[in-house]
Amino acid sequence: GLCVSWTVYGSLGPRPRHLLARTFSRKWGDYEIPKEFNFASDVMDHWARMEKEGKRDPLPALWWVNDKGDEIKWNFQELGDLTRQTANVLTENCGLQRGDRLIIILPRIPELWLLSVGCMRTGLVLLPGTIQLTAKDILYRLQSSKAKGIVTYETLAPVVDSVASDCPQLKTKVLVSENSRDGWLHFKTLLKAASIDHTCVKTKVQDPLIIFFTSGTTGLPKMTLHSSGLALRSCLPSSRQILKLMSSDISWCLSDPGWILSFVGTMIEPWNAGACSFIRDMSQFNPETILKTLSKFPITCTIAASSVYRMLLQFNISSYKFPTLKHSAAGGEMLLPEEFEKWKKATGLNIHEIYGQSETGLTCAVSRGMKIKKGSMGKAIPPFEMQIIDDKGNILPPGTEGNIAIRIKPTRPIGLFSGYLNNPEKTSLTELGDFYVTGDRGTIDEEGYFWFLGRYDDVINASGYRIGPSEVENALAEHPAVAESAVIGFPDPIRGEVVKAFVVLTPEFRSHDPDKLVRELQQHVKKVTAPYKYPRMLIV
Numbered sequence: 282g283l284c285v286s287w288t289v290y291g292s293l294g295p296r297p298r299h300l301l302a303r304t305f306s307r308k309w310g311d312y313e314i315p316k317e318f319n320f321a322s323d324v325m326d327h328w329a330r331m332e333k334e335g336k337r338d339p340l341p342a343l344w345w346v347n348d349k350g351d352e353i354k355w356n357f358q359e360l361g362d363l364t365r366q367t368a369n370v371l372t373e374n375c376g377l378q379r380g381d382r383l384i385i386i387l388p389r390i391p392e393l394w395l396l397s398v399g400c401m402r403t404g405l406v407l408l409p410g411t412i413q414l415t416a417k418d419i420l421y422r423l424q425s426s427k428a429k430g431i432v433t434y435e436t437l438a439p440v441v442d443s444v445a446s447d448c449p450q451l452k453t454k455v456l457v458s459e460n461s462r463d464g465w466l467h468f469k470t471l472l473k474a475a476s477i478d479h480t481c482v483k484t485k486v487q488d489p490l491i492i493f494f495t496s497g498t499t500g501l502p503k504m505t506l507h508s509s510g511l512a513l514r515s516c517l518p519s520s521r522q523i524l525k526l527m528s529s530d531i532s533w534c535l536s537d538p539g540w541i542l543s544f545v546g547t548m549i550e551p552w553n554a555g556a557c558s559f560i561r562d563m564s565q566f567n568p569e570t571i572l573k574t575l576s577k578f579p580i581t582c583t584i585a586a587s588s589v590y591r592m593l594l595q596f597n598i599s600s601y602k603f604p605t606l607k608h609s610a611a612g613g614e615m616l617l618p619e620e621f622e623k624w625k626k627a628t629g630l631n632i633h634e635i636y637g638q639s640e641t642g643l644t645c646a647v648s649r650g651m652k653i654k655k656g657s658m659g660k661a662i663p664p665f666e667m668q669i670i671d672d673k674g675n676i677l678p679p680g681t682e683g684n685i686a687i688r689i690k691p692t693r694p695i696g697l698f699s700g701y702l703n704n705p706e707k708t709s710l711t712e713l714g715d716f717y718v719t720g721d722r723g724t725i726d727e728e729g730y731f732w733f734l735g736r737y738d739d740v741i742n743a744s745g746y747r748i749g750p751s752e753v754e755n756a757l758a759e760h761p762a763v764a765e766s767a768v769i770g771f772p773d774p775i776r777g778e779v780v781k782a783f784v785v786l787t788p789e790f791r792s793h794d795p796d797k798l799v800r801e802l803q804q805h806v807k808k809v810t811a812p813y814k815y816p817r818m819l820i821v
């Protein structure tokens with residue numbers, strides 16, 4: 282395999298390796314960062330050129346498989362043409378301009394990746410969302426982001442239409458489907474007709490790239506704005522140590538589109554290394570499908586939420602063989618040492634923990650090849666300097682419990698979010714002295730390994746999803762049976778935590794069958810907000 286050539290940093294020009302080694306061995310926040318960076322032109326097009334010159338393994342860049350057994354394989358040159366066509370669709374047919382925001386809510390279908398790179402080529406700011414979003418969630422996202430466009434698929438198009446009249450700024454609706462729909466542009470038709478000539482916009486590292494919605498302890502999800510620095514960061518030497526992918530690798534990140542782990546894990550990480558990103562479109566999460574896929578396809582690396590590994594371990598994993606798998610990484614929540622042991626027994630591999638948030642991307646990791654301390658989430662990944670600090674912002678010594686924090690002064694490191702959009706108050710609440718505070722508690726040991734202990738606030742982490750208790754309480758409050766409710770995270774052997782709700786019933790419902798009522802309230806929450814937030818435990 283080949284490593285990313287440093288010529289990808291267009292504005293720096295080709296640089297001798299020894300010089301880079303020196304540049305990148307400097308301390309945090311002091312790296313020489315190019316002024317301009319666009320992942321599409323600087324990385325994707327670089328690999329397309331390498332392919333053309335026969336300098337990349339003849340592997341697809343995107344290898345997509347679905348339940349029916351359909352497969353799509355696109356190399357970097359094909360992806361280049363298709364994403365340039367997509368860029369033309371976005372600007373010419375959709376009338377979107379650089380800086381406009383585009384919400385994309387799609388399942389794992391190939392067009393998701395075309396549109397994401399298309400946004401980079403045109404300078405559109407991408408707002409990805411999970412397909413579990415409901416009408417209310419979509420309305421909130423459209424209104425708060427003032428998105429000019431939305432792309433979705435057949436299931437959610439009527440849902441978007443049900444709220445679109447309350448979003449006057451929404452100019453363009455794009456449907457990705459075989460069928461067409463009134464009032465919607467038909468992506469596949471437009472793509473076929475679009476020109477493959479497109480000049481990628483030049484973007485500064487600080488220019489906005491992507492916005493993730495993220496839940497907090499109170500209020501509605503915040504818009505976490507990232508610049509191109511998020512994508513650049515994966516190309517920096519220390520980040521490249523996390524997975525150590527090569528262009529001969531086939532990497533499968535199972536995170537659901539909409540989350541930062543999916544964006545970084547299915548696009549930025551594999552493609553910056555020239556590797557193949559493997560995607561398995563599943564109509565429903567199914568451990569058996571995952572195990573069969575892993576034994577059938579030559580996948581070399583898996584990245585998934587820890588719950589996914591736990592769910593696979595519950596299955597008859599020992600009857601499967603994964604002949605090509607060389608590396609497994611888990612993020613989003615902590616793993617227990619015994620789960621680590623079980624995965625090792627089943628596959629012969631260690632699971633390498635990765636820690637991060639929507640605000641921070643990949644922050645801390647047990648990088649590939651690094652000494653493993655079971656139960657530790659590894660070391661900070663430069664340019665992030667992580668420390669454990671007290672409630673006044675003072676650095677605490679090894680072995681002392683405190684707040685997990687990232688240094689932002691004197692220099693805010695590349696790859697850290699730019700702030701919560703339109704919310705300077707909540708942004709400043711994340712800052713304490715010289716640090717960004719993650720809201721997580723932990724310790725550091727003498728060797729710089731971090732150990733996660735829990736949340737500082739009452740945000741729930743259920744199978745890798747960040748859930749604000751008030752979002753669930755508000756959803757419950759919309760049901761006539763609910764007088765009051767309180768929602769907490771409850772420890773769970775598989776999901777780490779599950780949402781647990783205590784409900785005080787209104788007088789009319791007190792005589793109702795409690796089991797039936799519990800099911801009804803659970804279904805109600807699944808309908809009014811994204812179903813992953815529903816209380817799996819509910820006490821009436």
Ligand code: BCO
Binds near residue numbers: 540586589614
């Ligand atoms: O358990 P139930 O069946 O009663 O309900 C489930 C689903 O069946 C249901 N559902 C899912 N999609 C739906 C739907 N219902 C209606 N319409 C839909 N479109 O709703 C419940 C959703 O719960 P779930 O998503 O937890 O489902 P499931 O099947 O148990 O999935 C398990 C996991 C592990 C695959 C899932 O929880 C998951 O994907 N977790 C990982 C999330 C993730 O990627 N987190 C990373 C965030 S980024 C980050 O942390 C930074 C790291 C650097």
